[in-house]
Amino acid sequence: MDDKVSIGMDSRRITTSQRETTRPFSLKKQSRLGENIIQGFLLFCGVLSMFTTIGIVIVLGSESIAFFRQVSIVEFLTNTVWSPQIDEFGILPLLLSTLLTSTIAMFIALPTGLAAAIYLSEYASRRARSILKPVLEVLAGVPTVVYGYFALKFMTPLLKSVFGEANVNIYNMASAGLVMGIMIIPLVSSMSEDALSAVPRALREGAYGLGATRLETAIKVVLPAGISGIIAAFVVAISRAVGETMIVAVAAGAKPTFTFNPFEAAETMTGHIARISGGDLSYASIDYNSIFAIGLTLFLMTLGLNMISRRLVRRFREVYE
């Protein structure tokens, strides 16, 4: 037997002979300054995002209150005309446009992104993964303004050639929505793939051992087990689409229009905020306050989505460990 018993770091090494001679030592609390500083820094980083959120809520809230002193909430929520020049402040045209473009985007991004995630996590060989993942990451790294012009210069002409020159406006929600969907695919696929990859291998083997095919294993075992992560991915994707600005600003149109036709031009909430705040707007005006009311609406929408998703996750979650 080695007579040296080492505990932790070298400086604290004690030998059995030393122990026998009852060398005095102290168990008193010591101050560990470095540790405290780091702990404080970590806390600061955590709290920072919380304070930012609080700050945003305060600014949005106070400016919105100024707006709602002059325009009733009922008018704001029910009027189908948004035209600050003639004192019409109905959010509906902006909201509808946002919902239309986001819905179109989700029809592209959610199925495609999830399918890509299932392929990457359940089917892809190491080689296929090593090609596909970087490509998806490049797609995620393209600046959104580039996507905006891609919509305008590629998707819109494509839609025109398919649906007819006269039926499709040069600025339209379909084009913006479709390209936004493509932009969001990597987000959905990468978050969903993480969720699927986290499902233990043992569950897959259990399914294969019962004679399940790859598809049955993926759809009936892995997907349900990873559903909470996938719902989280979907919610982030929807929030991303609702909040996306540049693509819709470039390609969807610059006039608030209440229309259900995706081939028409209509400005979204974010597009409107970007355009108005870019112009020369005086701070005291109701126009200025109005964009904060729109911002607050956006904020509440994403907050609501997050709350719904938490419920969904709790309800459908298959806890696997």
Next chain:
Amino acid sequence: MTEKQTDTAQYTLVVRNMNVYYGAFRAINNVSLNIERNKITALIGPSGCGKSTVLRSLNRMNDLVNGARVEGEVLFHEQNLYANDVDAVEVRRRIGMVFQKPNPFPKSIYDNIAFGPRINGWKGTKSEMDDLVERCLRQAALWDDVKDKLKESGLALSGGQQQRLCIARALAVEPEVILMDEPCSALDPISTLKIEELMMELRQRYTIAIVTHNMQQAARASDYTAFFLMNDQRAGELVEYGPTGDLFTNPKDKRTEDYITGRFG
């Protein structure tokens, strides 16, 4: 030809000159082994000797490992499982598997059992499925524990119960063979005994091959024992194979004797 016929009449699985590779590494060297119908065959040996690899080659579970390759023949009803036209999914349906760590699906107890029949094209009614679930749970000696909570998650059960659920789940697709890969290594002694008793009962209807780390378990609960050891190239080899009683009381190979008397491993 006559040799082959007698083989498959008496033996459920006939392994002939099997080599298993992981990439360039040969993990199993030239194993031949006959697994007798309605008996329990134990595969024993020290860690890394390839006993699990052999077991997982018996229902093409190794297909799922990147770079794994099997040479030689595994005959099941006179068909080589590794022939080009054999569907691994069909193989696994007929040769079921129970794993080291209990791995119930994160679904209800009922749905765990129903999973196998459903993916294999179950056509029966709801009440027939209820009967099947009950029958499988009874066979796995789990019915009395869970009959009032079939809708609860399989993961709410204790480790031993989970493993019996996994056995019941395997029974539900009515396989001919059940492969068990150290099914008791994560369980306490009492749960282990229950699984062993269960194996003894299942033997009447199924052929069982079990990998175990535990020599007492092999001695207690198997009819035949195969002892594996790594050779100099770190490839697993079959050292000795025979009726469990003979192998433990009168081993022919010195290395078997050393192992079962606890001199190494």
